[in-house]
Amino acid sequence: MATDVDMRVGRGASAVLEVMREQTRSADRSGRRLRILAQMEHLTAPDARLEDLIARELDVSKLVDYGATSVVCAYRDSAWKPELLGGVAAVHSRVVGPVAEAVEFRVARSGIEGWALVGAVGYESAASFGAMLRVLLGLHAHPQLDCTGLELVDAAGWRALITAVAAVPGASLALEHVNDTVATTWRLSGYAESSIPVQVRK
Amino acid sequence: MLYPYSGREQYLSGTLAYIEHARDSGGAVVIAAEAARREQLAPHLSDPGSVVFIDTGALSRSPRRLIPAWREWMAQFAQKQPVYGINELVWSGRTTAHIGELRYQEWLFNRAFADAASWSLMCPFDTAGQQAPEVAAVSRCHPLLWDGAKTVASAGYIVGDYPFDVLAEPTGEVRRVVYDLAALPSLRDGVGRFAAACGLPAGRVRDLKLVVAELAANSIRHGGGHGVALMWSTGDSVVCEFTDKGVITEPLVGLIRPAPTQPGGRGLWFVNNICDLVEIRSSHDMGTRVRVSMDVPNP
Numbered sequence: 211m212a213t214d215v216d217m218r219v220g221r222g223a224s225a226v227l228e229v230m231r232e233q234t235r236s237a238d239r240s241g242r243r244l245r246i247l248a249q250m251e252h253l254t255a256p257d258a259r260l261e262d263l264i265a266r267e268l269d270v271s272k273l274v275d276y277g278a279t280s281v282v283c284a285y286r287d288s289a290w291k292p293e294l295l296g297g298v299a300a301v302h303s304r305v306v307g308p309v310a311e312a313v314e315f316r317v318a319r320s321g322i323e324g325w326a327l328v329g330a331v332g333y334e335s336a337a338s339f340g341a342m343l344r345v346l347l348g349l350h351a352h353p354q355l356d357c358t359g360l361e362l363v364d365a366a367g368w369r370a371l372i373t374a375v376a377a378v379p380g381a382s383l384a385l386e387h388v389n390d391t392v393a394t395t396w397r398l399s400g401y402a403e404s405s406i407p408v409q410v411r412k
Numbered sequence: 413m414l415y416p417y418s419g420r421e422q423y424l425s426g427t428l429a430y431i432e433h434a435r436d437s438g439g440a441v442v443i444a445a446e447a448a449r450r451e452q453l454a455p456h457l458s459d460p461g462s463v464v465f466i467d468t469g470a471l472s473r474s475p476r477r478l479i480p481a482w483r484e485w486m487a488q489f490a491q492k493q494p495v496y497g498i499n500e501l502v503w504s505g506r507t508t509a510h511i512g513e514l515r516y517q518e519w520l521f522n523r524a525f526a527d528a529a530s531w532s533l534m535c536p537f538d539t540a541g542q543q544a545p546e547v548a549a550v551s552r553c554h555p556l557l558w559d560g561a562k563t564v565a566s567a568g569y570i571v572g573d574y575p576f577d578v579l580a581e582p583t584g585e586v587r588r589v590v591y592d593l594a595a596l597p598s599l600r601d602g603v604g605r606f607a608a609a610c611g612l613p614a615g616r617v618r619d620l621k622l623v624v625a626e627l628a629a630n631s632i633r634h635g636g637g638h639g640v641a642l643m644w645s646t647g648d649s650v651v652c653e654f655t656d657k658g659v660i661t662e663p664l665v666g667l668i669r670p671a672p673t674q675p676g677g678r679g680l681w682f683v684n685n686i687c688d689l690v691e692i693r694s695s696h697d698m699g700t701r702v703r704v705s706m707d708v709p710n711p
Contacts, residue, residue: 314597330621333629334596361618364625365678373675391618398685404672 227269231276238277246273246281246290256289260297260341267301267343271319297338317342320356327385328359331367340370347378356385362391368399375406382407413556413563414518415536416547420452423536425561427498428456431463434496439532440489444468444481445500446549468500473707475501475513476684479524479667486528494530503537503639507644507648510689511546511704512577519553519574524664534558574663576693579703582651591628592638600624603643603652610645611708619686620706623702624652626679627702631656645708649688653703660694 228247230246254266273281285295287307299305300316315329316340325346331339346353363371375383387394388410396402396410415430431453434441443449444466445656454460466485482497489495499521502513506676518535525531539547551557552568587606591599600621607617622673624641630637635656642653666680685688689705 223578292614330597330600330625332596332600332625333632334593338528362622362625364622364629365630365676365682368678369676390615390619391622394619394686395682397684399678400670402672 221313223266225333226253230270230273234273234276238381243277245400246270247376248281248283250283250285255293257293260294260338261345263294263298264342264345264346267298268349271301276318282321296335297341298334300338300342306407313384315339315360317346317355325353325355326359327355329360331363331370333364336364336366336370337365340374343371343374343383344377347374347381347383351378351380352382352384354386356387357385357389357392358387360388360392362371363395365395365399368395368401372401372404372406372408373410386411388412413532413533413558414551414554414566415560416539417536417552417556417560418538418540422560423538424452424456426558427453427534427536429561430498430558431457432494434532435462437494437496439494439496439530440464440492441496441498442466442489442497443500444471444483444485445498446502449500473698474684474690475510475517476667476687476690478517479520480528480669482521482533483524483668486531490528490530495531497531497533498536499533500536504541506699508577508693510579513689513691515550515553516574516576519570520548520667521665522555522666538575542605572659579653579691579693579701582642582653583646585645586642586644589641589643590638591631591641593632596625596628596632599628599641603641605651606643607706610650611711612650612706613709616706618695620650620652620704623683623704626683627652627654627704630654630679630702631658634658641676646705646706649701649705649707651705655699655701657699658694659696660692660700 227306234244234246248270250266253270254263267283270281270283284402301318314335315327315331317325317327322325371383375381385392389412393410401408402410415426417426431441433533441462442464443453445469446469450465453463457463465604471481478499478501482499485497486495503511503514503520506514521533525533538620548568551566552570554566555569556563574689589595589599589602603624604617604621607613607620612620628639628641631637631654635658637657639654644651666684670677670681681701687704688707691703692700694700
């Protein structure tokens with residue numbers, strides 16, 4: 211059974227999200243599990259900054275905590291800039307459509323409080339990586355990323371990470387279960403000897 | 413300075429004389445060599461505990477890791493007294509490309525430590541079995557020679573631009589890929605698949621993909637936005653070469669550990685520390701070629 215949420219212009223994204231949370235809770239209480247399809251141009255202006263879009267994405271993804279079994283964020287190709295779609299794709303565990311092959315790293319929920327970072331963070335995705343981390347650090351001051359599925363982080367990626375953590379006062383970041391390549395580049399980078407609170411552990 | 417010697421006895425006499433000279437000058441002695449040298453030298457030293465031995469067995473595999481290593485040792489040992497170093501590389505059993513890069517790194521030592529006031533470095537070089545042109549080529553990389561008892565000037569020391577060896581032509585099947593920003597992920601993955609098929613272990617394949625990421629990104633940022641990658645196998649190693657229109661003017665780039673507070677400048681530093689061999693040729697006329705090799709272990 212499909213349920214439409216009222217998204218008439220003027221209600222505002224926060225109000226729409228609250229309605230979605232309430233619908234999800236209500237369905238959960240009555241023993242139903244929802245599958246949510248979010249038309250993202252109704253929740254965020256297509257000219258928004260990447261950080262704003264990622265933040266909205268993470269808001270939507272939290273609906274899983276309220277009882278939804280799955281959330282699909284839909285983007286109409288013609289409404290969004292390609293670089294925004296490439297960046298925001300990184301916060302989804304699965305991507306289908308034209309940008310799917312452009313996504314080299316992803317951050318996805320892992321368990322109740324955790325996050326997992328998978329893929330490769332290279333020069334081409336460093337800006338998206340930094341934007342994603344800034345949003346994540348805004349939500350959780352001390353996130354831990356499970357990096358079991360992380361292949362590599364290049365110099366641009368490490369720089370984006372360090373810059374993101376340094377930009378959020380009081381925040382820290384931990385990368386857990388990294389492979390030898392990631393651990394080696396982190397050691398070589400020398401950032402561990404700076405005052406920026408980042409922990410990288412195998 | 414270079415110490416050209418022939419055979420074990422001449423090695424011992426000249427090296428021990430240099431150590432005595434260092435002690436007479438009030439200096440600390442640091443010997444970076446393969447572990448066997450400790451056993452050969454220690455019995456002849458009056459106070460072996462005062463000499464620092466550093467085993468370079470793993471380190472000497474990659475020529476571009478030597479200058480950074482000596483910078484660290486210098487920072488560690490040169491605090492209170494001048495340092496007299498002995499830097500012994502293993503020249504035998506190396507490929508022509510490897511020997512060419514070793515020579516260049518020895519030449520670069522003089523530039524890398526030009527500002528170090530209390531510093532002397534002696535590089536033993538066994539001439540037994542070496543052709544005269546090779547001995548002469550190594551001698552030209554040093555401004556001074558150790559003759560076993562004192563320093564003398566090295567005739568023909570290279571002043572000005574270094575005359576690089578011409579890079580050898582690729583062997584066997586060569587794959588060629590033109591890349592730009594959008595192609596970086598597929599370039600990494602393509603090189604990774606090629607290297608795995610050539611027998612490189614999984615961890616080193618990942619390392620090579622990281623190296624590809626750095627060098628191709630340099631082409632995007634500094635080399636005109638695109639470049640050409642070649643990859644081939646020699647049987648003993650997987651080789652990748654990246655060509656673009658950029659120019660590297662600083663020969664020590666990637667050989668000095670970036671300060672923790674320095675935001676960028678780590679790409680070539682990673683590459684130099686991860687690869688088994690890195691060869692760089694760069695000029696305003698030809699642009700930049702960076703050739704990297706990863707050794708394939710014997711089955």
